[in-house]
Amino acid sequence: LEVAICRSAATLLRRGVKEFHGYQLAKHLGDEEARRWLTAYGTLYRALGRLEDMGFLESRWEDPEIPARENRPGRRLYRLTAAGEAAAKEARHTRTTTVSARRLRKPEPA
Amino acid sequence: MTVFLRIAVACVRGWTWLYTSGLPPAARSARRAEIDSDLWESLTAQEGDAGVEAVLLFLRLLLGIPDDVGWRMEQDAIFGSVPRRSLTLGGQAIGAAFLMCATGVIHVDANRKPSFEPIVRVVHRRGEGAQPAAATVRFDEDVHPSGRSHVERADRAASVSAPTFEAASVKPNTSGLPNGQDQILPGGRYRDTNLSLLFLIRFAYDPSPHSRGLAPFDVVGGPSWIGSDRFDVTATAGHDASLSEMRLMLQALLAERFHVQTHFDARQMPVYRMVLAQPGALGAQLHRTEADCTREPFDPFRGITSGESYRCGYFGPSPNVKMDTGRAYQAIRGMTIEEFALRLHEYLGRRVIDATGLPGYFDADFEFTTEIVMPPPPPGQPNPYDGRVLPSIFSVLPQQLGLKLESQRGPSDILVIDHADHPTPD
Numbered sequence: 001l002e003v004a005i006c007r008s009a010a011t012l013l014r015r016g017v018k019e020f021h022g023y024q025l026a027k028h029l030g031d032e033e034a035r036r037w038l039t040a041y042g043t044l045y046r047a048l049g050r051l052e053d054m055g056f057l058e059s060r061w062e063d064p065e066i067p068a069r070e071n072r073p074g075r076r077l078y079r080l081t082a083a084g085e086a087a088a089k090e091a092r093h094t095r096t097t098t099v100s101a102r103r104l105r106k107p108e109p110a
Numbered sequence: 111m112t113v114f115l116r117i118a119v120a121c122v123r124g125w126t127w128l129y130t131s132g133l134p135p136a137a138r139s140a141r142r143a144e145i146d147s148d149l150w151e152s153l154t155a156q157e158g159d160a161g162v163e164a165v166l167l168f169l170r171l172l173l174g175i176p177d178d179v180g181w182r183m184e185q186d187a188i189f190g191s192v193p194r195r196s197l198t199l200g201g202q203a204i205g206a207a208f209l210m211c212a213t214g215v216i217h218v219d220a221n222r223k224p225s226f227e228p229i230v231r232v233v234h235r236r237g238e239g240a241q242p243a244a245a246t247v248r249f250d251e252d253v254h255p256s257g258r259s260h261v262e263r264a265d266r267a268a269s270v271s272a273p274t275f276e277a278a279s280v281k282p283n284t285s286g287l288p289n290g291q292d293q294i295l296p297g298g299r300y301r302d303t304n305l306s307l308l309f310l311i312r313f314a315y316d317p318s319p320h321s322r323g324l325a326p327f328d329v330v331g332g333p334s335w336i337g338s339d340r341f342d343v344t345a346t347a348g349h350d351a352s353l354s355e356m357r358l359m360l361q362a363l364l365a366e367r368f369h370v371q372t373h374f375d376a377r378q379m380p381v382y383r384m385v386l387a388q389p390g391a392l393g394a395q396l397h398r399t400e401a402d403c404t405r406e407p408f409d410p411f412r413g414i415t416s417g418e419s420y421r422c423g424y425f426g427p428s429p430n431v432k433m434d435t436g437r438a439y440q441a442i443r444g445m446t447i448e449e450f451a452l453r454l455h456e457y458l459g460r461r462v463i464d465a466t467g468l469p470g471y472f473d474a475d476f477e478f479t480t481e482i483v484m485p486p487p488p489p490g491q492p493n494p495y496d497g498r499v500l501p502s503i504f505s506v507l508p509q510q511l512g513l514k515l516e517s518q519r520g521p522s523d524i525l526v527i528d529h530a531d532h533p534t535p536d
Contacts, residue, residue, distance in 0.1 A: 016452065024151070046178075
């Protein structure tokens with residue numbers, strides 16, 4: 001799933017979507033696989049947390065004025081880091097569709 | 111919202127409340143808020159049968175429970191909670207979750223304002239000094255405030271307290287003139303003259319801050335008159351507004367006056383991938399920008415104005431046009447390759463995806479092509495391209511800019527117009 005998330009995030013980035021929220025990503029993952037059911041809540045957000053811990057994603061909460069104005073809950077927005085982009089690129093070059101998440105290794109601290 | 115959907119939402123929120131209980135406030139509230147947000151987005155985007163949606167929500171909940179429990183145990187390890195509590199949490203929480211489902215309890219946090227049941231629609235009233243007034247629409251009410259009996263997804267999304275114009279006027283234009291124009295003016299004013307509803311939709315629903323509107327082939331559906339009947343629209347926000355805000359306000363106006371309902375549909379379409387013609391080499395007429403364009407906002411409404419030069423974010427005829435010498439070029443100034451690729455979309459009929467990996471901002475001048483033709487020169491000026499066979503962009507880009515377009519298939523969002531009516535009178 002982590003690989004699929006990085007690839008999806010990279011696809012969104014190429015389409016001009018630099019930041020995305022959890023549902024947006026789940027929808028994109030579902031659309032890419034042409035399935036209606038979305039990645040489970042627990043699975044999705046645990047994976048997003050792991051990717052953030054590994055340095056492949058960064059997140060921030062949107063400006064609280066925006067959801068207040070639009071009368072909706074605030075969104076946690078994720079964005080792909082340079083390390084995440086590199087991981088997504090590596091994943092794209094991988095022919096097999098069953099890439100293990102173990103391929104994504106935590107980058108060494110600078 | 112149906113009772114099944116209501117119960118599904120209650121279960122998701124109840125379960126989230128349970129497995130986050132006892133965590134430090136920051137971790138607890140962050141997870142709850144994120145799930146709340148996800149639920150809200152799901153319900154707003156709901157487009158199918160409510161019963162099916164409820165089942166899908168249940169599936170998302172149930173399949174994720176092992177990960178929720180695992181996540182909670184990780185949090186316990188991080189924050190030093192009691193291990194025994196972690197081990198027994200799963201069983202306790204599952205039982206309690208089912209109990210909460212049965213009772214249909216929804217409230218997670220008494221201090222949080224309800225976010226699923228009431229959806230506030232701001233109804234703007236025209237007139238000086240008029241303030242937005244709020245009305246309430248509920249998901250389980252299938253009645254629109256305007257009196258229509260069907261409320262579809264896009265209309266609901268558009269009615270979620272989107273920013274609205276303070277005052278607006280929509281009038282049919284029966285002049286029969288072929289040309290129209292739209293303008294964004296200081297003070298959050300929008301004015302269009304003699305434009306079709308289709309044009310307004312393409313502008314209003316374009317999610318990209320880098321373009322003037324969706325390309326014609328990016329929009330499908332709707333009655334035939336939306337491309338032929340013309341309208342004059344004048345609207346003001348009453349304050350300065352960004353391009354994104356103007357688009358949201360126009361969406362709200364179109365939803366109210368034309369009853370426009372839309373949704374985006376991701377489809378596999380032919381696209382172009384922009385790459386370097388020769389790895390590591392830029393074309394002779396593509397240069398890095400000297401100006402610091404990271405500080406200058408990109409404005410897709412910029413045009414060329416006599417006596418002015420735009421260092422950043424410009425895409426149009428070259429400011430160095432010399433009509434009398436027979437030389438004229440299309441230009442970009444202070445634009446990223448990604449933005450440049452986006453701008454080619456409308457000329458090529460396909461989305462262009464930047465795969466060059468080139469960071470930073472660029473200037474370029476390149477010949478007009480069969481796809482990007484030179485706009486007519488001012489009256490009395492000769493057109494240097496009259497009678498000339500223009501080259502194709504597929505040869506100009508590699509030769510002059512060192513960029514190549516490769517055809518392939520890829521995801522592309524299509525805007526589907528589900529519904530539109532003739533406008534209600536002012």
